[in-house]
Amino acid sequence: MTRDDRKSAVPLLQVRNLAKQYGRRIGCRDVSFDLYPGEVMGIVGESGSGKSTLLNAMAGHHAPDRGEVVFDTRADGPRDTLKMSEPERRMLSRTDWAFVHQHAREGLRMSVSAGGNIGERLMAVGGRHYGDIRAQAADWLGRVEISESRIDDRPSAFSGGMQQRLQIARNLVTGPRLVFMDEPTGGLDVSVQARLLDLLRGLVREMGLSAIIVTHDLAVVRLLADRLMVMKDGDVVESGLTDQVLDDPQHAYTQLLVSSVLQV
Amino acid sequence: MSDYNFAYLDEQTKRMIRRAILKGLAVPGYQVPFASREMPMPYGWGTGGVQVSAATLTPDDTLKVIDQGADDTTNAVSIRKFFERTAGVATTEETAQASVIQTRHRIPEAELSEDQILVYQVPIPEPLRFLEPRETETRKMHALEEYGLMHVKLYEDISQHGDIATSYAYPVKVEDRYVMDPSPIPKFDNPKLEMAAIQLFGAGREQRIYALPPYTRVVSLDFEDFPFEATKAEHPCDLCGAEDSYLDEVILDDAGNRMFVCSDTDYCRSRRDVGHTGRLGEQAA
Ligand SMILES: [Zn+2]
Numbered sequence: 001m002t003r004d005d006r007k008s009a010v011p012l013l014q015v016r017n018l019a020k021q022y023g024r025r026i027g028c029r030d031v032s033f034d035l036y037p038g039e040v041m042g043i044v045g046e047s048g049s050g051k052s053t054l055l056n057a058m059a060g061h062h063a064p065d066r067g068e069v070v071f072d073t074r075a076d077g078p079r080d081t082l083k084m085s086e087p088e089r090r091m092l093s094r095t096d097w098a099f100v101h102q103h104a105r106e107g108l109r110m111s112v113s114a115g116g117n118i119g120e121r122l123m124a125v126g127g128r129h130y131g132d133i134r135a136q137a138a139d140w141l142g143r144v145e146i147s148e149s150r151i152d153d154r155p156s157a158f159s160g161g162m163q164q165r166l167q168i169a170r171n172l173v174t175g176p177r178l179v180f181m182d183e184p185t186g187g188l189d190v191s192v193q194a195r196l197l198d199l200l201r202g203l204v205r206e207m208g209l210s211a212i213i214v215t216h217d218l219a220v221v222r223l224l225a226d227r228l229m230v231m232k233d234g235d236v237v238e239s240g241l242t243d244q245v246l247d248d249p250q251h252a253y254t255q256l257l258v259s260s261v262l263q264v
Numbered sequence: 265m266s267d268y269n270f271a272y273l274d275e276q277t278k279r280m281i282r283r284a285i286l287k288g289l290a291v292p293g294y295q296v297p298f299a300s301r302e303m304p305m306p307y308g309w310g311t312g313g314v315q316v317s318a319a320t321l322t323p324d325d326t327l328k329v330i331d332q333g334a335d336d337t338t339n340a341v342s343i344r345k346f347f348e349r350t351a352g353v354a355t356t357e358e359t360a361q362a363s364v365i366q367t368r369h370r371i372p373e374a375e376l377s378e379d380q381i382l383v384y385q386v387p388i389p390e391p392l393r394f395l396e397p398r399e400t401e402t403r404k405m406h407a408l409e410e411y412g413l414m415h416v417k418l419y420e421d422i423s424q425h426g427d428i429a430t431s432y433a434y435p436v437k438v439e440d441r442y443v444m445d446p447s448p449i450p451k452f453d454n455p456k457l458e459m460a461a462i463q464l465f466g467a468g469r470e471q472r473i474y475a476l477p478p479y480t481r482v483v484s485l486d487f488e489d490f491p492f493e494a495t496k497a498e499h500p501c502d503l504c505g506a507e508d509s510y511l512d513e514v515i516l517d518d519a520g521n522r523m524f525v526c527s528d529t530d531y532c533r534s535r536r537d538v539g540h541t542g543r544l545g546e547q548a549a
Pocket of ligand 1: 501533
């Protein structure tokens with residue numbers, strides 16, 4: 001998206017002064033940013049930096065202490081999702097929003113076949129034609145590079161990388177407008193990570209996905225994110241276009257993060 | 265009989281159960297929690313249904329008890345005797361004569377009327393349980409009408425068996441609102457759930473009561489390309505010749521000879537009494 005597009009467009013998501021504290025520990029402090037349609041925002045930082053707290057607060061998993069998470073809804077335009085009723089928020093989270101967990105087991109039904117896992121969101125929004133649901137599930141298995149012949153297998157029979165790809169298919173099948181991802185490549189072997197990243201990059205481009213990706217892995221944001229926020233101790237210490245931030249980090253902490261990656 | 269309060273339970277307990285029943289009737293298909301009492305019989309013997317019957321019976325009632333359609337199984341006989349002893353009510357095997365019918369796993373073949381009450385024994389009242397074991401979550405799913413999971417189960421059925429293999433406890437949607445487990449009746453009985461009589465469902469161990477008022481709309485869940493079918497064995501009854509009743513398969517001998525007979529024993533007998541007969545009608549009679 002060019003700068004001119006951004007001026008004219010309504011942000012898909014406007015986060016304002018979002019704060020969450022756990023006892024005396026700061027989760028995240030007064031975070032504000034806009035996400036425009038088709039943009040991918042990366043949030044990086046070490047564990048304990050507040051990036052996961054921020055993600056879960058935005059996605060409605062944990063209520064923040066204050067702030068706004070304004071989403072441009074299809075029906076009513078921009079609305080603060082934190083002020084929505086629980087039914088509205090749950091409806092949003094199975095239609096226009098999606099959440100990819102770090103551990104595929106948390107995002108999959110392990111006792112349900114791959115096809116059933118992908119089909120669930122379709123059925124949740126009223127899909128009542130078995131043949132259509134199955135055809136879409138088969139199509140999505142192909143798109144995440146899982147053989148269609150595995151459609152009736154349970155995810156417990158899948159490798160870690162396949163489980164993660166299945167979780168992605170299950171989330172994207174209804175064409176959500178905003179995808180939250182929590183360390184989507186975490187815990188996978190390096191070669192498996194590379195394949196998953198390639199796949200994600202392809203899907204992001206092809207579908208024009210808007211996404212917020214939390215990761216400690218700068219290679220992930222380098223490949224996927226248009227913009228970047230760097231978090232430390234609950235604060236955003238630096239933000240900007242991904243290439244600019246990574247190639248010319250201004251904050252001492254960002255410099256440290258970038259250099260430690262380069263040493264690897 | 266003088267050792268017990270009428271129908272065994274004390275009046276306060278019956279009032280508590282009646283409140284749950286009334287709430288269930290006011291919100292058809294919604295599972296109302298109630299404080300289930302110890303009954304002098306094991307849980308598998310329908311303590312939920314027995315408590316609902318106890319709270320429903322009046323001295324003027326005539327009670328019928330069936331188990332899988334039959335009046336003469338151990339379970340049905342012992343529950344019937346229990347109420348004969350503790351409530352002194354009249355009992356019958358004739359569906360039309362009964363004002364209260366307690367049942368396990370069947371709906372009588374004869375059409376019920378507005379002055380009748382059908383009480384079901386329910387083992388597991390929660391239709392979402394098998395895919396979502398957390399009760400906090402299933403309650404929320406009912407409250408928010410999040411029923412996508414029910415179709416996931418039917419999807420899994422078709423993908424594994426080529427068809428919806430669920431043939432008992434087939435899930436239904438009540439008045440376009442609550443998804444309900446009709447108890448383990450055969451799906452053949454599902455269309456009869458829309459009836460003139462009051463239907464009450466009691467789950468003792470799970471401490472839930474739910475209900476269907478007369479003429480409540482009850483729709484069996486399905487897919488457009490795999491529509492619900494109220495199937496049964498493709499035979500007439502070998503004793504009474506009925507082609508419209510649910511049949512049990514009975515093995516006759518070691519040579520593998522079988523017969524199909526109405527599972528509703530009263531229906532079968534009353535048809536034979538007026539002269540209907542099936543393939544084996546003469547010999548068996
Ligand atoms: Zn018969």
